[in-house]
Amino acid sequence: SILFSKKVTPDLKAQIKSFFPVSDFKPGTMHLGHPLLITHRDKDKAYDFIYQKFKSRLTLTKANTLNHAGRLTLIQSVFASIPIYYMANVLFTKKFLAKLTAIIRTFWWQGVQKDQNKKPIHYRSWDACCKPKKEGGLGIRKLELVNKGMLINTAWRFINEPETMVAKIIKAKYFPNASLWTASAHIPKSTFWSSILSIRHHLETHVTIQFIDGNTSIWNQPWSPFWKEMHDRLNLEQTDYEIPSTVSDLWLPNSKMWDENKIITLFGQQSMDALVQVPIIVGQGPDIICWKLTPNGLCSSKSAYNMLAREEAARHPPPNTPLQVIQILRQVWKDKLIQPRVKTFAWRLLRLALGTGKRLHRIIHRIDEKCSRCGMVEDDNHLFFECSFARATWFASVLGLRTSNLPSSTSGLHVQIATLLQQGVPHVTAGIIFSIMWCLWKARNDHRFNNVHWTTSRLLFEATAIDNSFAAAMEEPLPIHDHENHGQRNNLSGMNLNASVQIQEGSNIFCDASVCVQQSAAYNQTGVGIFILTTPSHSLCSGSFFQVGIQQAMEPLQAEANALLLGAKLARALNLQRANLITDNEVLAKTARTASLRHSPGHWSLRPVLAEFADVTQGINCSILKISRQNNKVADKLAKMARQASIPTSCLFSCNALSHNLHCPVRDALANLQWGNFALISVTCL
Secondary structure, three states: OEOOOOOOOHHHHHHHHHHOOOOEOOOOOEEOOEEOOOOOOOHHHHOHHHHHHHHHHOOOOHHHHOOHHHHHHHHHHHHHHOOHHHHOOOOOOHHHHHHHHHHHHHHHHHOOOOOOOOOOOOOOOHHHHOOOHHHOOOOOOOHHHHHHHHHHHHHHHHHHOOOOHHHHHHHHHHOOOOOOOOOOOOOOOOHHHHHHHHOHHHHHHOEEEEEOOOOOEOOOOOOOOOHHHHHHHOOOOOOOOOOOOEHHHHEOOOOOOEOHHHHHHHHOHHHHHHHOOOOEOOOOOOOEEEEOOOOOOOOOHHHHHHHHHHHHHHHOOOOOOOHHHHHHHHHHHHOOOOOHHHHHHHHHHHOOOOOOHHHHHHHOOOOOOEOOOOOOEOOHHHHHHHOHHHHHHHHHOOOOOOHHHOOOOOOOOHHHHHHHHHOOOOOOOHHHHHHHHHHHHHHHHHHHHHOOOOOHHHHHHHHHHHHHHHHHHHOOOOOOOOHHHHHHHHHHHOOOOOOOOOOOOOEEEEEEEEEOOOOOOOOOOEEEEEEEEOOOOOOOOOEEEEEEEEOOOOOHHHHHHHHHHHHHHHHHHOOOOEEEEEEOOHHHHHHHHOOOOOOOOOOHHHHHHHHHHHHHOOOOEEEEEEOOHHHHHHHHHHHHHHHHOOOOOOOEEEEOOOOOOOOOHHHHHHOOOOOOOOEEEEEEEO
């Protein structure tokens, strides 16, 4: 079919259809369940079919029989996947997403009831449920953030893969003479393009460009923090230089160094001060755009969602959850031997989301707040520890517990549960504790609503069966080996197999770094320690100790990479015939051995350092080895001393090597070394 815009004349329509005889496009045409043309003024009506899909899932008979663990699984799998295709292309309104969220929220708290007009009681806010499990939530994803995260990933693909067909079509239609970053938002546009523009600022904030050939435009790409101000900073009165167009135009001819005079003349001293801190990668190839929130520098929907969740939490800080509650829940979620229904019960218990008599009475006054067994006020503490039935159950259990000895708390049961877990009683785990409490809750409901009376022995038998049966089902059969080999394997499992490493022949250069976490002005931001251990036949000395400071805040991985780079520079300066560059960072060691830094950088921030490392080590017979941190203590101590020392005006040099008579070859070798950001503090020869 074919669609004509309103401005196409009837004659032109007839002429086109004469050689392209197809039917006219109908407004209700769908593709993969998605409307190709939205004719409604209210976009929510156009996507009402998604809302109906959500509701249709709840008519299943199974959905009404699911416990909270089953509901959570259904929410995280089925409900979360229904709108994914549409969310990657359209930014839904908050009103529409609120309707979808209401279905999920009601299903979690109430399930499926015949009378859906009654609103369920929401014991915790939806924001609390949508927090990650490690932060005390259920790990449910918020639809609004999923929608924006999917669109951010879609926009990223346009930037990272500009040669795709859809990227070329979008560029030709909406920004033929600009970039996605500077495309105008004040033109007629489709729903898809309008959605991309609405999330563009999130993408712009979290990308950076790494320069190799410098082919990045300085006028319409986010290559620096002040790229939007370039037109305002440009000095049009100067006549010494032509107006540059790309980053490479700001470099000295035939080099990859900033042309300071040119930058200051064109854009001012402030611009030069910022650009001098930007590293330029050695080598050849187009510039690389990186998403700063992932190690590989590629944007994903997951990383975009996590970024949006952190920003939302910063704008609207959630109520503080006791640390002890979070710690217990982490232990429960990680334990694979606890049944899922017991895990979700533990969450409801610790997050004060159980419908006890006292809690319900505060909301609905006609509900009796008294315990159905003893007539006392039924709160969490009474139900699980103070009621006569609960006391008898705990005393008859494997714990042999007298609940009167437990500490009391008015803000939940986390103090009592933490005390039980810390007692160290054999065969007492979080699984059996929460299984007993789960059965206490079931016995309470049967007694209150069905007039069914549980005995203590029945409760403990069911709790033990719940705990043991699931553990038995999760156990994997052991492979059949002879007893001798099996015992040998068990002995080896407790050993640190990386405690020693076979060092090859040659000079060994141990590298390590220490970073200042609190960024105190009294110390260097980063300290680097280098310990060079040469062979006895070497003419220099048997050992050299280097303390080097860097007055710049760095991430630990970047600092380790700079330490390895300095080790390579020292190997070249000292003219070592064979060098073993040794680090205790496995990611760095693996990445440094990789030839493809463009596709396998380990972390995108390491590209400039590792590119320079590859350039320095050309022509050097060197190996990169990884050892345990325990075996790198000398370099580690030197790095910590360097971080805590003040940088002197001149290096403190001490030569105590017996083979050095009047001249120290180490001092002579270091005289012409280009230190760059490194500040040499002290050198000791032994």
